[in-house]
Amino acid sequence: MRARLSIYYSKKSCEIREISLKNKPLQFIELSPKGTVPVLEINGSHLIDESIDIVKWFLSKNDPHQLLLPCQEDNIEELIFLIDKDFKYHLDRYKYSSQHDISKKISHRDEAVKIVECIENKISESGYIFGNKISIYEICILPFIRQFRIADPIWFDKEFQCVKLKAILHEFINTEAFKVTMKKYKEWKSETDSAQYFPEI
Protein backbone atom coordinates (compact mmCIF):
# COMPACT_ATOMS: atom_id res chain seq x y z
CA MET A 1 0.00 0.00 0.00
CA ARG A 2 2.84 2.40 0.78
CA ALA A 3 4.37 1.67 -2.62
CA ARG A 4 1.11 2.45 -4.36
CA LEU A 5 0.70 5.62 -2.33
CA SER A 6 4.14 6.79 -3.42
CA ILE A 7 3.24 6.16 -7.06
CA TYR A 8 0.04 8.13 -6.60
CA TYR A 9 1.77 11.07 -4.91
CA SER A 10 4.63 11.09 -7.43
CA LYS A 11 2.03 11.38 -10.22
CA LYS A 12 3.80 8.54 -12.01
CA SER A 13 2.22 5.29 -13.11
CA CYS A 14 3.37 1.74 -13.67
CA GLU A 15 2.15 -1.60 -14.88
CA ILE A 16 0.88 -3.58 -11.93
CA ARG A 17 0.85 -7.35 -11.52
CA GLU A 18 -1.25 -8.42 -8.56
CA ILE A 19 -0.19 -11.87 -7.44
CA SER A 20 -1.54 -14.37 -4.94
CA LEU A 21 0.92 -14.94 -2.10
CA LYS A 22 -0.62 -18.39 -1.68
CA ASN A 23 0.12 -19.22 -5.30
CA LYS A 24 3.18 -17.19 -6.35
CA PRO A 25 3.79 -17.35 -10.11
CA LEU A 26 7.08 -18.94 -11.18
CA GLN A 27 7.99 -15.76 -13.10
CA PHE A 28 7.74 -13.82 -9.83
CA ILE A 29 9.97 -16.23 -7.89
CA GLU A 30 12.49 -16.22 -10.73
CA LEU A 31 12.49 -12.43 -10.75
CA SER A 32 12.69 -12.08 -6.97
CA PRO A 33 13.60 -15.30 -5.13
CA LYS A 34 13.05 -13.47 -1.84
CA GLY A 35 9.33 -13.89 -2.60
CA THR A 36 7.94 -10.84 -0.82
CA VAL A 37 5.83 -8.09 -2.30
CA PRO A 38 6.02 -5.37 -3.43
CA VAL A 39 8.73 -5.68 -6.06
CA LEU A 40 9.45 -3.00 -8.65
CA GLU A 41 11.14 -3.91 -11.91
CA ILE A 42 12.58 -0.94 -13.77
CA ASN A 43 13.13 -1.27 -17.53
CA GLY A 44 13.62 -5.01 -17.19
CA SER A 45 17.05 -4.49 -15.66
CA HIS A 46 16.86 -3.06 -12.15
CA LEU A 47 14.90 -4.59 -9.28
CA ILE A 48 13.80 -3.00 -6.00
CA ASP A 49 12.36 -5.46 -3.49
CA GLU A 50 11.87 -3.37 -0.34
CA SER A 51 8.75 -1.21 -0.11
CA ILE A 52 10.57 1.72 1.53
CA ASP A 53 13.09 1.75 -1.34
CA ILE A 54 10.24 1.71 -3.88
CA VAL A 55 8.67 4.68 -2.09
CA LYS A 56 11.95 6.59 -2.18
CA TRP A 57 12.56 5.68 -5.83
CA PHE A 58 9.20 7.05 -7.04
CA LEU A 59 9.43 10.17 -4.89
CA SER A 60 13.00 10.80 -6.06
CA LYS A 61 11.60 10.95 -9.62
CA ASN A 62 8.88 13.44 -8.74
CA ASP A 63 7.81 14.76 -5.36
CA PRO A 64 5.35 17.62 -5.91
CA HIS A 65 4.05 17.38 -2.33
CA GLN A 66 7.59 17.31 -0.87
CA LEU A 67 6.91 14.08 0.96
CA LEU A 68 10.65 13.46 1.20
CA LEU A 69 11.26 16.55 3.35
CA PRO A 70 11.86 14.57 6.60
CA CYS A 71 14.71 12.68 4.88
CA GLN A 72 16.76 15.88 5.04
CA GLU A 73 16.40 16.30 8.79
CA ASP A 74 15.44 12.95 10.32
CA ASN A 75 16.89 9.48 10.20
CA ILE A 76 13.56 8.28 8.80
CA GLU A 77 14.64 4.63 8.70
CA GLU A 78 14.69 4.52 12.51
CA LEU A 79 10.94 5.08 12.89
CA ILE A 80 9.95 3.20 9.77
CA PHE A 81 11.98 0.12 10.74
CA LEU A 82 10.42 0.23 14.19
CA ILE A 83 7.05 -0.09 12.48
CA ASP A 84 8.14 -2.60 9.83
CA LYS A 85 9.85 -4.91 12.28
CA ASP A 86 8.71 -4.51 15.91
CA PHE A 87 5.22 -3.14 15.37
CA LYS A 88 4.46 -5.59 12.53
CA TYR A 89 5.62 -8.47 14.75
CA HIS A 90 3.11 -7.59 17.48
CA LEU A 91 0.39 -6.56 15.00
CA ASP A 92 0.45 -9.99 13.32
CA ARG A 93 0.25 -11.77 16.68
CA TYR A 94 -2.60 -9.52 17.81
CA LYS A 95 -4.58 -9.47 14.57
CA TYR A 96 -4.09 -13.17 13.80
CA SER A 97 -3.91 -14.37 17.40
CA SER A 98 -5.81 -17.56 16.60
CA GLN A 99 -2.94 -18.60 14.32
CA HIS A 100 -0.35 -17.74 16.98
CA ASP A 101 -0.98 -17.82 20.73
CA ILE A 102 -4.46 -16.55 21.52
CA SER A 103 -3.58 -16.18 25.21
CA LYS A 104 -1.00 -13.52 24.27
CA LYS A 105 -3.34 -11.45 22.10
CA ILE A 106 -3.67 -8.57 24.56
CA SER A 107 0.00 -8.52 25.54
CA HIS A 108 0.88 -8.16 21.84
CA ARG A 109 -1.63 -5.34 21.57
CA ASP A 110 -0.03 -3.67 24.62
CA GLU A 111 3.43 -3.94 23.05
CA ALA A 112 2.11 -2.53 19.76
CA VAL A 113 0.56 0.40 21.67
CA LYS A 114 3.93 1.21 23.32
CA ILE A 115 5.52 1.47 19.86
CA VAL A 116 2.71 3.57 18.45
CA GLU A 117 3.01 5.94 21.40
CA CYS A 118 6.47 6.89 20.08
CA ILE A 119 4.76 8.07 16.90
CA GLU A 120 1.98 9.82 18.81
CA ASN A 121 4.62 11.75 20.75
CA LYS A 122 6.26 12.82 17.50
CA ILE A 123 3.05 14.34 16.14
CA SER A 124 3.32 18.09 16.50
CA GLU A 125 0.69 20.75 17.14
CA SER A 126 0.14 20.84 13.38
CA GLY A 127 -1.26 17.31 13.63
CA TYR A 128 1.37 15.63 11.44
CA ILE A 129 4.38 13.43 12.15
CA PHE A 130 6.77 15.88 10.47
CA GLY A 131 6.13 19.53 9.65
CA ASN A 132 2.63 20.71 8.90
CA LYS A 133 1.49 18.27 6.22
CA ILE A 134 1.67 14.60 5.33
CA SER A 135 5.08 13.21 4.47
CA ILE A 136 6.80 9.92 3.74
CA TYR A 137 6.12 9.03 7.38
CA GLU A 138 2.36 9.02 6.95
CA ILE A 139 2.37 7.10 3.69
CA CYS A 140 4.68 4.45 5.18
CA ILE A 141 3.15 4.18 8.64
CA LEU A 142 -0.61 4.75 8.31
CA PRO A 143 -1.32 1.55 6.36
CA PHE A 144 -0.07 -0.37 9.43
CA ILE A 145 -2.11 1.73 11.84
CA ARG A 146 -5.14 1.02 9.69
CA GLN A 147 -4.45 -2.71 10.04
CA PHE A 148 -4.14 -2.23 13.79
CA ARG A 149 -7.61 -0.63 13.82
CA ILE A 150 -9.10 -3.39 11.66
CA ALA A 151 -8.00 -6.00 14.22
CA ASP A 152 -10.57 -4.57 16.68
CA PRO A 153 -12.26 -1.37 15.49
CA ILE A 154 -14.43 -0.98 18.59
CA TRP A 155 -11.45 -1.11 20.95
CA PHE A 156 -9.44 1.18 18.64
CA ASP A 157 -12.16 3.82 18.35
CA LYS A 158 -13.15 3.79 22.04
CA GLU A 159 -10.12 2.76 24.07
CA PHE A 160 -6.99 3.49 22.06
CA GLN A 161 -5.56 6.67 23.50
CA CYS A 162 -3.37 7.94 20.64
CA VAL A 163 -5.87 10.60 19.61
CA LYS A 164 -3.58 12.54 17.27
CA LEU A 165 -2.72 9.43 15.31
CA LYS A 166 -6.38 8.43 15.18
CA ALA A 167 -7.18 11.84 13.71
CA ILE A 168 -4.52 11.50 10.97
CA LEU A 169 -5.76 8.00 10.16
CA HIS A 170 -9.33 9.25 9.90
CA GLU A 171 -8.24 12.02 7.54
CA PHE A 172 -6.11 9.61 5.51
CA ILE A 173 -8.82 7.04 4.86
CA ASN A 174 -11.02 9.77 3.47
CA THR A 175 -8.47 10.96 0.91
CA GLU A 176 -8.60 10.37 -2.82
CA ALA A 177 -5.10 8.84 -2.52
CA PHE A 178 -6.38 6.17 -0.16
CA LYS A 179 -9.40 5.36 -2.31
CA VAL A 180 -7.32 5.05 -5.48
CA THR A 181 -4.74 2.95 -3.65
CA MET A 182 -7.33 0.51 -2.35
CA LYS A 183 -8.53 -0.41 -5.80
CA LYS A 184 -8.59 -4.17 -6.34
CA TYR A 185 -6.79 -5.60 -9.37
CA LYS A 186 -7.30 -8.89 -11.20
CA GLU A 187 -4.78 -11.52 -10.20
CA TRP A 188 -1.87 -11.77 -12.66
CA LYS A 189 -1.27 -15.31 -13.84
CA SER A 190 0.73 -15.19 -17.07
CA GLU A 191 2.39 -12.96 -19.67
CA THR A 192 -0.71 -13.35 -21.84
CA ASP A 193 -2.88 -11.45 -19.31
CA SER A 194 -3.79 -7.96 -20.43
CA ALA A 195 -1.72 -5.24 -18.78
CA GLN A 196 -3.19 -3.31 -15.83
CA TYR A 197 -1.88 0.02 -14.61
CA PHE A 198 -1.69 1.88 -11.35
CA PRO A 199 -3.24 4.38 -11.16
CA GLU A 200 -5.73 3.31 -13.77
CA ILE A 201 -5.27 5.19 -17.02
Ligand SMILES: N[C@@H](CCC(=O)N[C@@H](CS)C(=O)NCC(=O)O)C(=O)O
Ligand atom coordinates in the same frame (compact mmCIF):
# COMPACT_ATOMS: atom_id res chain seq x y z
N1 LIG B 1 10.24 -5.55 4.26
C1 LIG B 1 9.38 -5.94 3.24
C2 LIG B 1 8.26 -6.78 3.80
C3 LIG B 1 7.36 -7.17 2.73
C4 LIG B 1 6.41 -8.27 3.18
O1 LIG B 1 6.63 -8.99 4.16
N2 LIG B 1 5.34 -8.39 2.41
C5 LIG B 1 4.40 -9.46 2.64
C6 LIG B 1 3.03 -9.07 2.15
S1 LIG B 1 2.43 -7.61 2.89
C7 LIG B 1 4.87 -10.66 1.86
O2 LIG B 1 5.24 -10.52 0.72
N3 LIG B 1 4.91 -11.83 2.46
C8 LIG B 1 5.37 -13.01 1.78
C9 LIG B 1 4.43 -14.15 1.88
O3 LIG B 1 3.35 -14.00 2.51
O4 LIG B 1 4.74 -15.19 1.31
C10 LIG B 1 8.86 -4.70 2.52
O5 LIG B 1 8.26 -3.83 3.17
O6 LIG B 1 9.05 -4.63 1.33
